[in-house]
Amino acid sequence: QVQFVESGGGLVQxxxxxxxxxxxxxxxxxxxxxxxxxxxxxxxxxxxxxxSAFDQRTYYGDSVKGRFTISRDNAxxxxxxxxxxxxxxxxAIYYCAAGAYNDFVSGSGTxxxxxxxxxxxxxxxx
Numbered sequence: 001q002v003q004f005v006e007s008g009g010g011l012v013q014x015x016x017x018x019x020x021x022x023x024x025x026x027x028x029x030x031x032x033x034x035x036x037x038x039x040x041x042x043x044x045x046x047x048x049x050x051x052s053a054f055d056q057r058t059y060y061g062d063s064v065k066g067r068f069t070i071s072r073d074n075a076x077x078x079x080x081x082x083x084x085x086x087x088x089x090x091x092a093i094y095y096c097a098a099g100a101y102n103d104f105v106s107g108s109g110t111x112x113x114x115x116x117x118x119x120x121x122x123x124x125x126x
Contacts, residue, residue, distance in 0.1 A: 001025060001026050002025065002026035002027045002115055003025055003026065003115050003116065003117050004022050004023065004024055004025065004095075004096045004097065004098070004115055004116065004117035005022070005023045005025055005117050005118075006020060006021070006022050006094060006095060006096055006117045006118065006119055006120040007020070007021050007022075007023075007120055008020040008021050008120060009093075009094060009120030009121045009122045009123075010121075010122070010123070011123045011125065012086055012122070012123070012124055013124070013125070013126050014086060014087060014088060014124055014125075014126055015085060015086065016086050016124070017082070017083060017084045017085075017086065018083045018086065018122060019080060019081070019082050019083070020036070020080065020081040020083065020094055020120060020122075021078055021079075021080055022034065022036070022078060022079040022080070022081070022096035022117070023076075023077060023078050024077040024078070024079075024098075024115070025077075027098075027115065028077075029072075029074065029077055029079075029098055030053065030074045031053055032053055032098035032099060032100075033050055033051060033052045033053050033098070033099060033100060033101035033104060034050065034051055034070075034072060034079045034096055034097070034098055035047055035048075035049065035050040035051075035096065035097055035098075035099065035104045035109050035113055036048050036049045036050070036068075036070060036079075036081045036094060036095070036096050037094070037095045037096070037097060037109070037110060037113075038090075038092035038093065038094045038095070038122075039092055039093050039095070039119075040089075040091060040092040041091075041092075043092075044110075045095070045110050046061070046063075046110070047061060047104050047107070047109045047110060048060070048061050048063065048064045048068065049061070049064060049068050049069075049070040049081060050070065050101060050104040050105070050109070051070045051071065051072050051079065052101040053101070056071075056072065057101065058070055059101070059104060059105050063089075064083075064090075067083065067084050067085040067086075068081060068082065068083050068084070069081070069082040069084075070082075079096055081094070081096075083122070086122075086124045087124060088124045088125060089124075090122060090124050091122060091123050091124050091125070092122060093119040093120065093121050093122075094119060094120050094121075094122055095116055095117060095119040096117060097109070097113035097114060097115055097116045097117075098113060098114060098115045099112050099113035099114065100112065
């Protein structure tokens, strides 16, 4: 099956940290930018972080900039999202997907990216 498998979510207190992993299954992710997206209850899915395919440029949305760090290990077919300084508003299901870097930056990633997984739940609460 061609998709990503996300893991690493859980319940964490405000100010805490989590590291999410996103493993590619059934395809080669080397040629794609990989984005982390999230969807909170009652809200639309939004893009948060993205890493390009070859030169590993990174992009962060304003809501996560300075707190989240995206990285990739193509040999392990895995992308990571280190989340620090978590806030209750970060509570969401987190997904990763593959596509073009410029699509993510322009805001069209939610409609153009593919190989979506089932997501992993992140809950920030005291």
